[in-house]
Structures are given as C-alpha cells and as structure tokens.
Amino acid sequence: MLDINPENDLGQIALASYLINTTDIVYDSHKRVFVIKGDPIEAALFIAAQKMGVTTESTSEYQLLHEIPFKAQYKYHAKFFNYHNQGIAYLIGAPEVIIEKALNVQKNTIRAALDDFFVHGLRVLAVAAKTFNLSEVPSSDLEKDNFFKSVVDTELTLHGFVAIADSIRPDAAHMVDVARKAGLHIKLATGDHQRTALFVAKETGIYKEGNECVDGSEFNKLSDENLQERLSEITVFSRFAPDDKLRVVNNLHAKKFTVAMTGDGINDAPALVAADVGISMGGADKEIAQQSADMILLDDAFSNIVRAIEQGRHILATLRRVILYFFATNFAEILVVLTVFILNSITPGARYPLPLTAAQILWLNLITDGFLDMALAQEKPDKKVLMRAEWLTQARGIIDGRLMLHALWAAGVMAIGTVWVFLEYQESVAMARTMTLLTLALFQWFNAWNARSESKSLLAMSFFSNMWLIGATLLVFILQCAMLYIPVLQNLFSVVPVALSDWLHAALVASTIVVAEELRKFIISFRNA
Numbered sequence: 001m002l003d004i005n006p007e008n009d010l011g012q013i014a015l016a017s018y019l020i021n022t023t024d025i026v027y028d029s030h031k032r033v034f035v036i037k038g039d040p041i042e043a044a045l046f047i048a049a050q051k052m053g054v055t056t057e058s059t060s061e062y063q064l065l066h067e068i069p070f071k072a073q074y075k076y077h078a079k080f081f082n083y084h085n086q087g088i089a090y091l092i093g094a095p096e097v098i099i100e101k102a103l104n105v106q107k108n109t110i111r112a113a114l115d116d117f118f119v120h121g122l123r124v125l126a127v128a129a130k131t132f133n134l135s136e137v138p139s140s141d142l143e144k145d146n147f148f149k150s151v152v153d154t155e156l157t158l159h160g161f162v163a164i165a166d167s168i169r170p171d172a173a174h175m176v177d178v179a180r181k182a183g184l185h186i187k188l189a190t191g192d193h194q195r196t197a198l199f200v201a202k203e204t205g206i207y208k209e210g211n212e213c214v215d216g217s218e219f220n221k222l223s224d225e226n227l228q229e230r231l232s233e234i235t236v237f238s239r240f241a242p243d244d245k246l247r248v249v250n251n252l253h254a255k256k257f258t259v260a261m262t263g264d265g266i267n268d269a270p271a272l273v274a275a276d277v278g279i280s281m282g283g284a285d286k287e288i289a290q291q292s293a294d295m296i297l298l299d300d301a302f303s304n305i306v307r308a309i310e311q312g313r314h315i316l317a318t319l320r321r322v323i324l325y326f327f328a329t330n331f332a333e334i335l336v337v338l339t340v341f342i343l344n345s346i347t348p349g350a351r352y353p354l355p356l357t358a359a360q361i362l363w364l365n366l367i368t369d370g371f372l373d374m375a376l377a378q379e380k381p382d383k384k385v386l387m388r389a390e391w392l393t394q395a396r397g398i399i400d401g402r403l404m405l406h407a408l409w410a411a412g413v414m415a416i417g418t419v420w421v422f423l424e425y426q427e428s429v430a431m432a433r434t435m436t437l438l439t440l441a442l443f444q445w446f447n448a449w450n451a452r453s454e455s456k457s458l459l460a461m462s463f464f465s466n467m468w469l470i471g472a473t474l475l476v477f478i479l480q481c482a483m484l485y486i487p488v489l490q491n492l493f494s495v496v497p498v499a500l501s502d503w504l505h506a507a508l509v510a511s512t513i514v515v516a517e518e519l520r521k522f523i524i525s526f527r528n529a
Contacts, residue, residue, distance in 0.1 A: 016090035017045035072241030087132040098126035102158040121199030122163040128156040182386040194238035242267035314381040325451040331411030372448040375472035414443040442510035
C-alpha cells in the first residue's frame with residue numbers, strides 16, 4: 001500500500017484524488033463495460049488513486065465536514081475533513097488558480113513542468129492541501145461556507161500536478177476537414193487551459209493560421225459588438241463557463257448563423273436549448289443534457305454529426321425533388337387549361353374545347369404523378385451531397401424562391417408544348433384531348449427523370465441507380481397504353497386509340513423538357529464554377 005504520509009507529495013495527490021471523487025463507477029454486465037456516472041476526470045483520478053493503493057479502509061478516518069463543488073468561477077473542487085481532530089482541506093483545480101493560492105511555488109520549475117505537459121496537449125490539474133483549526137469553524141451554515149472559502153483562498157501547499165491524456169480520435173482531423181468543405185464553421189469551446197485547447201484544435205484542424213483563440217478572462221471583457229466583429233475568426237474558446245457558451249450561441253444567432261452545439265453536462269442545458277440543434281453526448285449520467293437536446297449521440301464521435309448533416313441534406317434534397325416535380329406537373333396542367341381559355345378570349349371566332357376533362361386530370365394526378373413521385377423519393381444519396389455548391393452558397397429551405405422559379409420554368413415549357421399539340425389536332429375533340437393527355441403524360445415522365453437532381457445533369461447520373469424510377473416509368477407506360485387501347489377505359493376517360501406516329505410526335509415534343517432542363521443546369525453549373 002502507498003505511504004500517504006503528509007510528507008509524501010505523491011501520496012497526498014493520490015489521497016486527494018480518492019477523497020474528492022463524487023462519481024460512481026458501475027459495471028454493466030450486459031455490455032461488459034464500466035459505466036461512469038459523474039465527471040469522467042474525477043473518475044480517472046479515482047481509479048489512479050486506487051492503483052496507487054488508496055482504499056476505503058485507508059481513508060475511513062477522514063470525516064467530511066464541508067464541500068465546495070466545482071464551479072466555473074472558482075475553477076477548483078474542494079473538500080474539508082476532520083482527520084485525527086485536525087482540519088485538512090484538499091483541492092483539485094486549474095493550475096493557474098491553485099498556483100496563485102500556494103506558498104511553496106518555485107515558478108521556474110513549475111513553468112517548465114507545465115510547458116512539458118501543455119506541449120503534448122495534456123489536460124493538467126493541480127492538487128493542493130491546507131490544514132486549519134477545527135475550533136475556528138463557525139456553527140451557522142452561511143458562516144461555514146464563507147469560512148471554508150477563506151481557508152482555501154491563501155497559503156495552500158501545492159503537492160503537484162496530474163496530467164490526463166484525452167486522446168483524439170484518428171478520424172477527427174479528416175472529419176473536421178470534410179465539415180469545413182461542407183460549409184460548416186467549427187468552434188471549440190472548452191474549460192481546458194488555453195494551450196491544451198490550442199493543441200487539440202491544431203491537431204484536429206479546427207484552428208488554422210490566422211484564427212483567434214480567446215480565453216475566458218478575455219471573453220468576459222468583450223462587449224457583444226466586439227465579439228460579433230471577431231466571431232468569424234475566433235475558433236477556440238478556452239477556460240469557458242457554460243454561461244459563456246450560451247452567450248456565444250446568442251451572438252452567433254445575432255450574426256444570422258444557424259447554430260448546432262454539443263454538450264454533456266447539466267450546466268450546458270441552457271445553451272443546448274438556445275441552439276438551433278442541441279447535441280447531447282450519450283451516457284447514463286447525462287439525462288438533463290439529453291432532455292434539453294434535439295439529438296443524442298450514442299457514440300461520442302464528431303464523425304456522427306457530419307454524417308447526420310449529410311443525411312439531413314439528403315432528406316431535404318429528396319423533399320425538394322418530390323415537391324419540385326409535383327409543383328411543375330400541376331402548374332403545367334393549370335397553364336394548359338388557362339392558356340386555352342385565354343386563346344378563346346383573344347382569338348376572334350375561336351371556340352377551342354376544354355383541353356382536358358376532369359377524369360383525365362385525375363388520371364394524371366393519381367396515376368402518373370403518384371407513382372413517379374414515390375419513385376423519386378427512393379433516389380439514392382448523392383455521394384457529393386455535402387459538397388454541392390447549392391448548399392454552400394445559401395441557406396436552403398424545403399420551398400424557396402429558387403424552387404418555385406424552377407417549377408414555373410419547367411411548367412412553362414411543358415404547357416407550351418402541350419398546347420401546341422392540342423392546337424395541331426383540332427379535327428376531332430376526342431383526338432385533341434387524347435393527344436393533350438398523352439403529351440402531358442410524356443412530359444411528366446421525362447420531367448421525373450430531370451427532377452432526380454436540381455443541378456446535376458441527367459447525362460451525368462447513372463440510369464440504373466434508381467430502379468424504382470425505372471419500374472414506375474414502365475408501370476405508368478403500361479397503364480397509359482391500357483387507357484388508350486382498352487375499350488372500357490377509353491369510354492371512362494373519353495380517349496381514342498392513337499397510332500405509333502402520334503406516340504412519336506408526342507414524345508418528340510415532350511423531350512424538349514429534357515433539353516430545357518439541361519440548358520438550365522448548364523447555366524447554373526457555369527455560374528457556380
């Protein structure tokens with residue numbers, strides 16, 4: 001067993017690490033892992049103390065009198081004990097705070113030790129102690145709190161430092177780079193020392209040459225106006241308190257940023273709620289943070305956040321794809337009918353019939369639109385969905401002005417072509433309506449393939465990557481043929497059979513939507529180049 005004589009600094013560090021611990025470490029027999037309930041740093045120190053020989057039996061004579069829990073303004077955790085009728089206080093906290101309160105400080109030696117720790121990116125804690133007279137402890141609770149704070153305010157004995165290596169995941173730097181290319185601005189806010197925070201930020205690529213790092217003491221002196229001016233360049237916040245995180249979120253909102261924030265402690269709850277997307281770490285001891293968050297990471301990896309963003313962009317692209325197709329086809333139907341009404345009103349002596357019956361419009365909406373809409377929703381994720389220019393140039397909603405203009409452009413092309421065919425077949429009302437229906441249906445089939453991507457050329461996409469769309473196109477083709485050539489359906493929908501030449505004519509006209517869309521996509525790609 002380790003000698004925990006007060007003369008032994010290492011023994012005192014081990015003793016303080018054991019006594020100050022407030023965590024529970026429970027073995028999960030199902031997952032076969034140890035689950036930490038509480039601060040993982042305290043748990044690490046507690047385990048280290050046990051490895052050095054400190055046990056419950058060896059600390060049984062330390063009777064707890066008072067505790068000062070860790071708070072951001074104190075930057076230390078302290079406990080006060082009665083040991084053989086002698087008062088003794090143990091503290092573990094930020095080195096710069098403990099050093100200021102310590103007597104036995106050799107600055108050159110300490111600076112060299114800390115530099116050696118910080119250069120390797122270690123998380124450093126100082127351990128100190130102080131004896132006090134038990135007879136001076138006041139009786140009232142309020143006076144006790146003030147008394148114990150004054151005890152540890154000066155004349156501490158510094159016993160040494162504990163350095164903890166918080167390993168960086170191997171894929172962290174790569175995923176940060178991917179996130180940056182996807183248009184994300186990443187900031188690290190931590191309670192760690194500035195040099196430790198900078199080491200981690202540089203290793204992961206969060207901090208680049210020219211960026212700024214702001215410590216908590218400097219941050220508190222900044223006005224909101226100054227902070228907003230510098231927010232774009234600040235990528236690292238060190239010695240940060242939970243309230244500081246909330247202030248950063250609010251100021252990012254003031255700059256019109258959409259903010260996602262990660263957190264795992266109860267004190268992070270306000271900032272998690274204030275963020276547009278609050279992300280809580282997994283773990284059984286983080287219920288408050290998890291209840292406040294919008295998303296919970298079961299595996300605390302930054303890569304999961306990037307993948308979630310990628311999936312979110314795919315879902316948004318899918319919704320826009322389906323809505324774009326739906327709007328374009330329905331606008332086209334409206335424009336066809338409206339155009340014929342206008343022609344009747346402005347053309348002397350014209351008496352054009354209604355281009356589509358109610359049953360035919362219902363067919364287009366339920367059969368053609370219905371199956372192709374569902375097939376478009378099955379489009380596989382674009383491998384470059386994170387990096388596509390449209391996500392980087394503007395914040396996109398499900399329906400915006402750009403989507404509406406796109407839908408109107410496609411609808412206009414389809415309406416012009418359909419009305420053209422309608423006017424060509426005026427020798428018979430039934431034939432005119434049949435060719436109008438067929439042309440509009442073919443337009444919709446072609447446009448479904450255009451709608452697979454808002455900006456990517458149809459020729460650049462694999463024809464077989466969406467088998468659902470192939471199947472849906474074949475199905476609506478078969479159903480369209482059934483309508484045109486089965487007598488019962490002919491009578492039901494007021495159509496007549498058409499020749500192969502009529503099919504080819506309608507298909508040639510309908511294919512203009514592909515040309516029009518390819519031209520639009522080319523212009524967009526040229527502008528974004």
